Amino acid sequence: MEDIFRFKVNLGGMIDILGNHLYSSQDVFIRELLQNSVDAINKRKQIEKNWTEGKVCISLLQGKDTNTIVFEDNGTGLTEAEIHKFLAIIGESSKKDIMDGIVDESYIGRFGIGLLSCFMVSDEIDVVTRSIKDNISYHWKGKPDGTYTLNKLEANIEAGTTIYLKCKKGSEKYFTRDKLIGLVKYYGLLLPVPIYLNVDDKDIKLNLEIPPWDDMTLSPQEILEFGEDIFLEEFLDYIPIYSKTGGVKGFAYIIPHKVVSSENRAHRIYLKNMLLTEKGQDLLPNWAFFVKCILNANELTPTASRESFCEDETLEKTKEELGKCIINYLSRLSKIAPKKLSYIIDIHSLAIKSLAVEEDNVYKEFIDYLTFPTSKGNKTGYELRTSYEKVIYTYSVDEFRQMSSIFVAQDKLLVNAGYIYDKELLEKMPILFKDVSVELITGMDLYEIMEDVTFEEQERAYMLLKIANITLNEFKCEVDIKKFSPQELPVLYTIDEDAMIYRNILKDKEEVDNSFVSILDGFIEEFEDNSYAKLYFNINNPLINKLISLEDKIALSNCIKLIYVQALLIGHFPLRNNEMKTLNNGIESLIEWGLSK
Numbered sequence: 349m350e351d352i353f354r355f356k357v358n359l360g361g362m363i364d365i366l367g368n369h370l371y372s373s374q375d376v377f378i379r380e381l382l383q384n385s386v387d388a389i390n391k392r393k394q395i396e397k398n399w400t401e402g403k404v405c406i407s408l409l410q411g412k413d414t415n416t417i418v419f420e421d422n423g424t425g426l427t428e429a430e431i432h433k434f435l436a437i438i439g440e441s442s443k444k445d446i447m448d449g450i451v452d453e454s455y456i457g458r459f460g461i462g463l464l465s466c467f468m469v470s471d472e473i474d475v476v477t478r479s480i481k482d483n484i485s486y487h488w489k490g491k492p493d494g495t496y497t498l499n500k501l502e503a504n505i506e507a508g509t510t511i512y513l514k515c516k517k518g519s520e521k522y523f524t525r526d527k528l529i530g531l532v533k534y535y536g537l538l539l540p541v542p543i544y545l546n547v548d549d550k551d552i553k554l555n556l557e558i559p560p561w562d563d564m565t566l567s568p569q570e571i572l573e574f575g576e577d578i579f580l581e582e583f584l585d586y587i588p589i590y591s592k593t594g595g596v597k598g599f600a601y602i603i604p605h606k607v608v609s610s611e612n613r614a615h616r617i618y619l620k621n622m623l624l625t626e627k628g629q630d631l632l633p634n635w636a637f638f639v640k641c642i643l644n645a646n647e648l649t650p651t652a653s654r655e656s657f658c659e660d661e662t663l664e665k666t667k668e669e670l671g672k673c674i675i676n677y678l679s680r681l682s683k684i685a686p687k688k689l690s691y692i693i694d695i696h697s698l699a700i701k702s703l704a705v706e707e708d709n710v711y712k713e714f715i716d717y718l719t720f721p722t723s724k725g726n727k728t729g730y731e732l733r734t735s736y737e738k739v740i741y742t743y744s745v746d747e748f749r750q751m752s753s754i755f756v757a758q759d760k761l762l763v764n765a766g767y768i769y770d771k772e773l774l775e776k777m778p779i780l781f782k783d784v785s786v787e788l789i790t791g792m793d794l795y796e797i798m799e800d801v802t803f804e805e806q807e808r809a810y811m812l813l814k815i816a817n818i819t820l821n822e823f824k825c826e827v828d829i830k831k832f833s834p835q836e837l838p839v840l841y842t843i844d845e846d847a848m849i850y851r852n853i854l855k856d857k858e859e860v861d862n863s864f865v866s867i868l869d870g871f872i873e874e875f876e877d878n879s880y881a882k883l884y885f886n887i888n889n890p891l892i893n894k895l896i897s898l899e900d901k902i903a904l905s906n907c908i909k910l911i912y913v914q915a916l917l918i919g920h921f922p923l924r925n926n927e928m929k930t931l932n933n934g935i936e937s938l939i940e941w942g943l944s945k
C-alpha cells in the first residue's frame with residue numbers, strides 16, 4: 349500500500365508571500381482587522397435579530413519598550429472549536445464552505461488568510477475571545493513559526509474578540525496614533541459599524557457609517573465637498589452612479605481641467621464599504637478619464653490581494669452600466685443646462701471625442717457641442733452639419749495650413765481634421781445624419797494650380813521680388829511670382845517639412861528656459877541653411893499689381909511684411925516673436941497713416 353503524506357505549510361514563507369508579493373503595502377493589516385470585526389458584528393446581527401449595538405474600539409497602549417495595538421469588537425467571538433478551525437488553519441474561513449467553495453456574500457472576508465497579515469507588523473497575534481454561543485473566554489496566541497497556544501480564561505468577559513498586536517522591530521511607524529487614525533479612516537471610512545479610537549479615555553469616532561450615496565440628508569454642495577475632501581481637489585460637478593450588476597453605487601466627480609486620455613485613472617473603490625483601492629481602473633470604461641469616481645461595489649469578486657476585482661463577465665457588464673450613467677447625465681444636461689454641458693465638453697473634448705468615435709449614441713448626443721478647427725475659425729458639429737452643403741476637410745494639419753488660404757480667398761470652409769479623432773468624427777457624420785455630405789481633400793499639389801509668369805511679367809515684378817527677398821530673409825522665407833486662382837488670393841505660403849521643423853525649433857527656443865536653448869541651438873545649425881519657406885505672389889491679384897507699381901521702397905517692404913504675416917495667420921501658423929512684432933508695427937503704422945489723412 350502506498351504511504352500517504354500530508355502537505356505542510358511553511359508559515360514564514362507564507363508571510364513573506366503576503367507581505368512582499370500579494371499585498372502592495374503592510375498597511376493592509378488594519379484593513380484585515382477591520383474586515384474581521386465588521387464580519388463578526390454582521391454575523392451577530394444575523395443571529396440576534398434585534399441587536400444593534402455593534403461597534404469596534406481601537407486603542408494604542410504605549411509601553412516602555414514597545415507599543416501595542418488593541419483591536420476590539422463585540423461581534424460573534426469564537427468558540428474553542430472555531431478557534432482551532434478558523435484561526436489555526438490557513439485558508440479556512442467561517443465565511444465560505446471550504447468543501448464546495450460557496451462564499452457567504454454577506455461578509456467581506458472569504459479567503460481565510462487575512463489575519464496572517466498581522467504577522468507583517470507583529471511577532472505574535474494575541475486573541476482574546478468569547479463566543480455568543482457560550483460563556484467561556486479564551487486566549488489564543490499565534491506565532492509566525494506556526495505554533496500557537498490556547499488557554500481558557502478565568503475572567504468572564506463580554507462576547508466579542510480583542511486582538512493585541514505588539515510592535516515588531518521595523519514596524520514602529522504603524523504603532524503611532526496618527527498613523528492608526530489615518531489608516532482606519534482610509535480603509536474604514538464607509539464601514540457600516542461605528543469605529544472608535546480611544547484617546548485619553550475618550551472614544552473618537554473615525555468613520556461615517558452611512559455612505560454619502562445612501563445619506564438622503566446631504567445637499568448637492570455637501571456631496572461635492574465630500575469628493576473634494578477625498579481627492580483634495582475641486583470639481584465641476586458630480587454624477588450619481590448606480591449599477592444593478594455588481595451592486596455599485598457612488599459618485600463620479602467631473603475634473604475641472606484637461607486630462608490626458610492615457611493617464612492612469614485613480615478611482616477610489618470600496619468593496620462592501622471597505623476600501624479596495626484608490627487607484628481603481630478596472631470598474632469604469634477607458635473613456636471615463638474626465639471623472640474621478642468614488643464607488644462602492646457590493647457584489648463584485650475581489651482578487652486575493654483584495655486590491656482589484658476579478659476580470660469576469662459581471663465586471664464587464666458593470667462597467668457598461670456605469671458608463672451609461674455618465675452618458676445619461678451628459679445627455680440630460682444637454683436639455684436642462686446646455687451652457688454647462690458646452691463648458692464641460694470644451695474642457696474634456698478629447699475624452700468625449702474618443703467616446704463619440706466608438707459609440708453612435710454618444711456621437712448623436714454630443715457632436716453638436718464638439719468643435720472643429722476650420723479656415724473660418726472653430727465651428728461646432730451643429731454648425732458643420734446644418735450650415736454647409738458639403739463639409740470639405742483635410743486630414744493633416746500641414747495640408748490644412750497650405751490649403752486654407754485658398755479656401756479663405758474663395759470664402760469657402762475647409763475643416764482641419766488633422767487632430768486626433770476629428771477625421772473619424774467627420775466621416776461618421778453622413779452615416780448618422782441624413783442630408784450631410786463630407787469630402788476629403790488630399791494630396792492637392794499646390795504647384796499644379798500655379799502657372800509660370802511670362803518673361804515680361806517677371807521683368808515687371810523684378811523690384812517687388814528683390815525687395816521681398818531682402819525683407820523676408822530675416823523670416824527665412826524666399827519669394828517667387830506665379831499666376832494662380834482664385835485671383836482674390838494675393839499670396840500662397842508654402843513650407844516643406846524641414847522648414848517647418850526649423851520654424852518650430854525657433855518658436856520653441858523663444859518659449860523654453862535658458863537651459864534648453866543650447867540644445868535647440870544644436871538643432872538650429874542642422875536645419876539653418878536649407879530651411880526656407882516660400883511665399884508666392886499672385887500676379888493675377890489686383891493688390892499685388894499695385895505693389896508691383898509702388899515706387900516707395902520702404903512702404904513696399906512694410907506691405908510685404910504685412911502680407912507675409914497675414915499669410916501665416918490664414919494658414920493658422922503660430923506667430924514667432926519677430927512676426928508678432930511685425931504685425932503690431934504694421935497695424936500701428938496703418939493707424940497712424942489713417943489718422944494723418
Ligand SMILES: Nc1ncnc2c1ncn2[C@@H]1O[C@H](COP(=O)(O)OP(=O)(O)OP(=O)(O)O)[C@@H](O)[C@H]1O
Nearest residue numbers: 384385388434441442457458459460461462463509
Ligand atoms: N474579530 C473576529 N471575530 C470573530 N471571528 C474572527 C475574527 N477575526 C478572525 N476571525 C475568524 O478567523 C477566520 C480567519 O480570518 P482571516 O482574516 O484570516 O480570513 P477571512 O476573513 O475568513 O478571509 P480573508 O482572507 O478574505 O480576510 C475568519 O473566517 C473568522 O472565522
